[in-house]
Amino acid sequence: MPKTNYKKLEEKLTYQRKNVWEEMGDKDKKAAMEFNEGYKDFLNNAKVEREAVKQGIAIAQRAGFKNITEVKTLKTGDKIYAINRDQNILFGVIGKDLAKDGFSLLMSHIDNPRLDLKVNPLYEDSGLVYFKTHYYGGIKKYQWPTIPLALHGVVMLANGKKIEITIGEKEEDPIFMITDLLPHLGKDQLKKTLEEGVTAEELNIVIGSIPVADKKIKEKIKLAILEILNKEYGLTEGDFVSSELHAVTASKARDLGFDRSLVAAFGHDDRVCAYSSLLALLDSKNKERTQLCFWVDREEIGSEGNTSAQSIWIENIIAEILEKSGQPVDFKNIYQVLEKSQAISADVTAAYDPDYKEVHDARNAAYIGCGVALEKYTGHRGKYNSSEASPEYVQKLRAIFDAQKIIWQTGGLGKVDFGGGGTIAMYLAKRNLDVVDMGVGVLNMHAPMEIVSKADVYQSYRAYQAFFEKM
The missing domain is CATH 2.30.250.10 (Aminopeptidase i, Domain 2)
Structure with missing residues (x-):
């Protein structure tokens, strides 16, 4: 009987986080650093929601996106954006058949404490x-x-x-x-x-x-x-x-550390995911399925209000896209489109902080520099105020990310009875979409200056792009 190679068996059977910097080659490291230069510039010019919307419009317009109010009809490949009260915005690339295929959605929030x-x-x-x-x-x-x-x-x-x-x-x-x-x-x-x-x-x-x-x-x-x-x-x-x-x-986004591997800034939560998701949409090569990127407001206070994830503006803008695409628009059709769609709640999570080990579940926390974090559920204590992604949906995402060599990890917001928090995922789940939380681990979350890893920011962009292209 041949001797078992337990090292190989361990690699095959166990879950191990990977350090992104150790996995990336020189080309990817350079790309990650360059990506974060654009991100820092965005942060410096988008400290509140209205400014973020303006910056998003400027980025989208340079890529050929048009205001949906200026468009009478929509066809495959059209690139549009729609604004709600200057604090909430949708970016979209129109696919072949929205009514039949649904859409792929990244939703993040652009308000912060x-x-x-x-x-x-x-x-x-x-x-x-x-x-x-x-x-x-x-x-x-x-x-x-x-x-x-x-x-x-x-x-x-x-x-x-x-x-x-x-x-x-x-x-x-x-x-x-x-x-x-x-x-x-x-x-x-x-x-x-x-x-x-x-x-x-x-x-x-x-x-x-x-x-x-x-x-x-x-x-x-x-x-x-x-x-x-x-x-x-x-x-x-x-x-x-x-x-x-x-x-x-009143501080600029700055490189942190002798190796400049981190970014310290106001407002990573959640503009880091907002920026990465928009860039992923711009760079996606998928022309088959409709792809949407929503930036919403009011998440930090429970998503209450007409520019939040609970606003029916979301249904309204889907109805407008259907109408301008020449497809039937009624209550049932809108919700059938939602049911056929998949989403990522692109939001940050707490990164493991070794100075405060007592509040983290070390086995289930996200770690700085170990890639974009997937959270199957959020909420607090007994899973209150959360949605939970199905095993089937998580498996699809795992397969996509592994095939595209995305470096990702699992994440969770602290030990069960130490607190927790909700995200906009639950409001998408109420509309009967498949949805999961996925974003960047943050140190100092909700502080005047927060910290993220440039490697994780770049992997979030790659994961979001893979989601658009392969879902």
């Missing part, structure tokens, strides 16, 4: 003027004081004029900041838990300190700031009620 200005944010106190904020999404509040902040967003003036604002990104711009106690006076603060150390009502942004030269005015500094805003933008205090202004990290 940050600080939003309150409706009446401006106030003066003790020689300083502040903006009051309301945090958006899941943040650790103690991470936001003492870091440089930039202001992004839009204001609709009383006369109907829209003003776009970006302050704090250029070297010559001022920045803004939330204060914190010095250690010498922080004895009681330091006794509090991290959750209690900085409260939501203490996340007030310093924006100025010079008063107007008139002793008759009660709030001299506040009026001075309003004068600046009025001269620069035509804005009055009442206009804040019709504004959408966000405070975000």
